[in-house]
Amino acid sequence: MCEEQTVSLVDVLQEDEELEEEASAVLAGSDSDHCSYPQGYVKRQALYACNTCTPKGGEAAGVCLACSYKCHEGHDLFELYTKRNFRCDCGNGKFKDLQCKLHPEKDEFNTLNKYSQNFFGSYCTCGRPYPDPDDQVEDEMIQCVVCEDWLHGRHLGCSVPDGVELQEMICEACMKKNPFLWVYAAHLAGPGAAATTAAAQQRADESDANRPPVATQVEEAVEPSPKRPRREAEPSCRLEELQAAAREAERRGAVFWPSAWRCRLCRCGACRARLSEAGVSFLLDESDTVLAYENKGKSSERTQQGSDPLMSALDNLNRVQQLEIIHGYNDMKSELKDFLQTFAAEGKVVTSDDIHHFFEQQSEKRRRESCT
Template sequence: MSAEHSGSPREDTVSLVDVLQEDEQLEEEASAVLGGSDSDHCSYPQGYVKRQALYACNTCTPKGGEEAGICLACSYKCHEGHDLFELYTKRNFRCDCGNSKFTNLQCKLFPEKEAANSKNKYSHNFFGVYCTCNRPYPDPEDQVEDEMIQCIVCEDWLHGRHLGCVVPDCVELQEMICEACMNHHPFLWTYAAHLAVPRAAEEEQQVKEESSGEEVKREAKEEEESTSNDSKAEASDGPSCKRSRQESEGGCRLKELQAIGQKIVQSGAVFWPSPWRSKLCSCISCQKSLAAAGLCFLLDESDTVLAYENKGKNSEQERGGHDPLMSALDNLNRVQQLEIIHEYNDMKTELKDFLQGFAAEGKVVTPDDIRQFFEQQQSRKRRRFNSGQFYCS
């Protein structure tokens, strides 16, 4: 997604502070989304990748045809110059590039692909539209500033104002399940009554008043059972957490919560705090139910987009530790190394001083300013060369 200038002189100039801040933010976002994906090799041989950055090509698979998704590398190598929809990330997806959905294109990176990927899941996102309003993003006809939030179940993106609830603070640290997915999997409402982010103080207080008596009884019963069974558990299996004993004894946390009967208004999207997945029941019965519903990923805390983004950022930081300049210097002799290092340090210092002057005076940097700076650099380099100046050890 990009923005275009209308061509007026003022729109071609921006403050240095704005440039630096925008560049830093874009780099961080790119590292988060793309850092965990390979930009050189098609992901198809890896099978159904747990989570990866995906794109849809409007040039090759326009609306009215079959949905198809391509990996990061194929978006660069096979679809350069095409009209692409950025899908952010999707889970358990295998690259479609060049398969039967593409009538006039063969994958340049991995041409030997099966006709279709039967386990891939598609949505209207692959045609560049999102939310319940079925609109593109960004939407040229929508003048309302609103954030888009991804449902972790259907992985569609929805406008905050179309979620049927108030978007909580620190939403970037939370996960959201849309109302349609909550209703499609009703057992999630039981968990929501106990684990979800409270929607409003009044609603939270009402729920507490309705269930406080039963909650106290349940906690007392659990404490009594825990105390009586501690010695047996330690003697047989050694120390273990309450969740482990519950699973080994066949207890079901979901049934316990259902028995409590705590209520929640069953409408609108639901937001969940970051540790909520670890509190879901993983007894054999629940595992089978989740598998049948295609929701096994809910028990996997590494499935979250936040975990994927952190992996991308860490990978980018590791790659950043290998300076390409230093790698190139290894192939030069000592005299050449010193000359290059001197030139590099000179230019870095002068560019920093040049830009700091603009920042201190609150001025903008124009293309002419940058051009003039490098012309001066070239002029100084020629003067040093003509004077016979060089460096050696």
């Protein structure tokens, strides 16, 4: 029996669903129908830059998912993946001849937005576009969680670890701007980091256990007045404890951080102030991660879809019927791929109207075939 005949249609559809889930994870957390501007500086959303309206040499600007569909259809767009704390610029003072169709009343500028070379289609330390037609080297792009630029794996100054999709990366430039991160890197990142951190935490716990309670120390020294408020002890600084451990990391190259590393950062008053001053307070927020955003989008997508009666019905078809549907499905998928490639080649955004038009053509094609 041909091996192809052993493939279940359910397996085929489930594989496609997994690919679609991965592809739509970034968009699922963003609204495709309404401009995000009224929400203010959105914690994280999918963004685009329009090379047609704001070309290189002008002011950088970013537009939300809905505006990329409704206001910039047919334009040359750069897909920026996601950015944090950004407010949609579509139609504001940075756009000379375009008014937002979804939310025309906007401030002249969004002063808290942060921009980078990405908004002009340049990435990495090499400043090249992506995809790069002149680059023949197959290399993945990895996003820095601080500056949110995308860098080629070969330009990180370090080896890319296995399971990189589950780790966050901070590029060398951002590490140097925030040198205190090297202290954490020596204990949290790289081989043996978890064991070292556990040992350091055990020493700290043992030290706390042997230390008399703060209130007892005060009472032994001075009898407190009933009217004198007791001051709570300031929590010890984990960063200082790690510095005292005198473990140094080589201060060069990007750093890859293990899962849940953010929860191990010190949250004492001094460290919070340091993070705030450096503009990286978001590192204390585990829900800030792209992975958390994507998981939220996937979960929302599943909730909206609910149970799929089509999958249940397919299980009840006989083998011949399933094979006929598989062939028809593969033909349709191939034609849809060719249809979408024309948009990719021209840098155009695919709208829901385009997809509806495609399936209308498919229906007309099937009607003609049934009449012959």
